[in-house]
Amino acid sequence: MPAKKTSRRARLIVIAVVLLLLAGLGGGAYWSVDTVRGSFPQTTGSLKVKGLGSPVDVKRDEHGVPQVYADSADDLFLAQGYVQAQDRFWEMDVRRHTTSGRLSELFGEEQVETDAFLRTLGWRKVAEKEYEQLSGKTKKYLRSYARGVNAYLKDHKGSAASVEYGMLELTGTDYEPEPWDPIDSVAWLKAMAWDLRGNISDEIDRALMSSRLTKKQIEDLYPSYPYDRNKPIVEGGSVNPTTDEFSTSDSSDGQMENRGGTQSPQDAAGGVATQLGGVAEKLDSVPSLLGPNGTGIGSNSWVVSGEYTTTGKPLLANDPHLAPQLPSVWYQMGLHCRQVDASCPFDTAGFTFSGMPGVVIGHNQDISWGFTNLGADVTDLYLQKVSDGKYLYDGKRVPFRSRQETIEVADGASRMITVRETNNGPVISDRDTEIRRVGDEAPVRSAAPDRADGYAVSLRWTALEPSRTMDAVFELNSASNFKEFRKAARDFAVPSQNLTYADTEGNIGYQAPGRIPVRGAGDGRYPAPGWDPRYRWKQDPVPQSALPWEYNPERGYIVTANQAVVDKDSYPYHLTDDWSYGARSQRINDLIHSKIKDGGKISMGDMQTMQMDNSSEIAKLLVPYLLKLDIDDEYVREAQQLLEGWDYTQDADSAPAAYFNAVWRNLLKLAFGDKLPKELRVKGECLNVPPSDESGPLDDLDGNARLVRECGKRDAASAQPDGGDRWFEVVRRLLKDPASDWWKTRNTKTRSGDKNRDELLRHAMKDARWELTAKLGKDIDTWSWGRLHQLTLRNQTIGTEGPGIARWLLNRGPWNLSGGESAVDATGWNAAGGYDVTWVPSMRMVVNLDDFDDSRWINLTGASGHAYNDHYTDQTSLWAKGELLPWAFSDKAVEKATDDKMALTP
Incomplete structure (x- = not known):
């Protein structure tokens, strides 16, 4: 039901006060700590759940990750709905309000225009039609999942469901979640498709x-x-x-008429x-x-044949690059039929979406x-x-x-x-x-x-x-070979994905659905x-x-990282011209090839090391040009020397990485920013170029205050590119043409414009020196990439726009990160707005097809969506360091890893 009218500002103020009291910063708390903990999931003992046909076991490891065991598929997905609602129902409820265009019912006037746009797209209406086309089995599983969510809601009202609902109660907002509907789950696929469109x-x-x-x-x-x-x-x-x-x-040339005969007219x-x-x-x-559409929406996945692995069986890695969210968009889980047969064909584990049954990415037996x-x-x-x-x-x-x-x-x-x-x-x-x-x-x-x-x-x-597409999820979960995998992929209509494959028989493959x-x-x-x-x-x-x-290609491995799928000249259909340009994919290809070219073998540790490779491809191209420049300014020359002998890695403690990325950002602004149409201009932070009078050395600055004041006077609007690997390719080609008009800049009151490539590069190096002086200090020995390149996890509701104290209590971070834009360790940043991390490997996994219990995984945050729960962000620091957790799968390994065990009973 829609929430009763109340001032949005008043609600947020009350929420902030409540959070202060909960944190122990004030006296006379209306709620006790026990009240807050009341929304935490029960993870031991037993619970009666209406609708179950037989008991279900839920085993959680030390990080709260559940493994669910049931006698029937209906019970399995009912339990999945119940358990996900225990940990993440507030997140699920907000998501379904988004996909239905009903955010205004929760968050008020400011969401009306967003709701209007979503209603115009009609996600919910499409999901209703989609549900009717699904197979009988899929509908049955969706209904079972919904019954599990609703069984949880029946006994958990207000603050017993989450602290956010309790906050709404205290503001006088009369809101009670509606029962979960199977179409709520299907509609999530529309959001997934939108962000990957x-x-x-x-x-x-x-x-x-x-x-x-x-x-x-x-x-x-x-x-x-x-x-x-x-x-x-x-x-x-x-x-x-x-x-x-x-x-x-097939060496046929195919038929090319389907590419699209005439260029869409620009003048239209x-x-x-x-x-x-x-x-x-x-x-x-x-x-x-999932994340901002554009350069950040990517991912890495590759699979190596057992011929080239230390295990003798395939190894498969995956790390989707999405917006950092709190809680993470992913929810780790195992779904196990106690007796795997045609009536209950699931024995699978991996990464799921809260609010949707099944496993999205992972493995089965x-x-x-x-x-x-x-x-x-x-x-x-x-x-x-x-x-x-x-x-x-x-x-x-x-x-x-x-x-x-x-x-x-x-x-x-x-x-x-x-x-x-x-x-x-x-x-x-x-x-x-x-x-x-x-x-x-x-x-x-x-x-x-x-x-x-x-x-x-x-x-x-x-x-x-x-x-x-919902049919495809369950078909993937139960597939047992490449033929069944490809059959499942045929139903995966939107969003179009690259699917990598490996099996316990030693086969590897790929399908573009x-x-x-x-x-x-x-x-x-x-x-x-x-x-x-x-x-x-x-x-x-x-x-x-x-x-x-592809199936078992001769080279012995398959790499997908958003590059072109197939050679354009040999393929008759138009897929797109706007691929990612292959900086990450080729780096992975090169890392694998260098390891196996002389008979070497790739281990689980090697796969993990590759995931954390943070080498900068644009730095390899650009730094030799920067080092050839004669720099007269001793302070800029001091920064230039940081690049001498640099190995192009972007570790969090790297000063050269900090300086190079600042040069790259300033180069883009100078070469392209003022030349793009005003409609493309984005609001970004000031680039901290030198003060207009340019008098006096850096030592004359009083704590950089003068520089910051000068920066603050400047127009912060710039048409600066985002700096993704498309811009790598643009600059790569322009470097060969030092007289290109793109290198020329306009005259200003303080300096003449740049006339060629080398003048602009010097300009960018100087501006970068001043910018980092303002941000990191005059002493270059104290500079580090991680101090610029930080990740802050923001709760996706109140934590993004609520009062400062609410954000402080709900959000987490910052973490200083290694990695960078279009590196394999893709902790991306947008040059149009600064160096803060805007997309990340949202999870990482490495699967060992020889021994599933030797597989590894990590989530960006944790299992819980409850802000004060131990598992809210208990994986983040490990994730930031590139560590992976053991991923138990067999009954014996799961039992050994179990910290908490709960029985759901009819």
């Missing part, structure tokens, strides 16, 4: 760039994938044009920069439940699998010509399909919005007051601007069509003209039989 941001950026840059300049900033240097996942192979079957041994986006810029802002405002984001282009923006409440298509005026949505608001009146849809998806430009100005018309103040003439923007996205559109005209790189039927998607997507796969 592909190149929509690049599509908007290129269109906005076309207002200021030439086509050649845009292509300079989006270079082609370097197939000659960075290997694709599948080396060789194509599609038989007769059977539409992909084969690594002309004059609609306001709409596209507003759409970009609205996309960014949608809560990223026969196979192991890992995921990385394939990055297929599954979204297209369409510009719609609008007049008289209709849109133009194929020379005719077509009426919009419309529906009304009511948004309930906790601290305000409910809102009514109108959602309009075209034959190319919902109109997303309706959802922002700024982008209701279409064409040259005046703003329209109605809930939906259906009376305005000009342009609108709609979204076509594969995830808005019902699929059977997903619903990937086949375009008519256009290639998805720019918004398309919605009025032209040539730009419609074809009815059928890329055939699943034609998607690339």
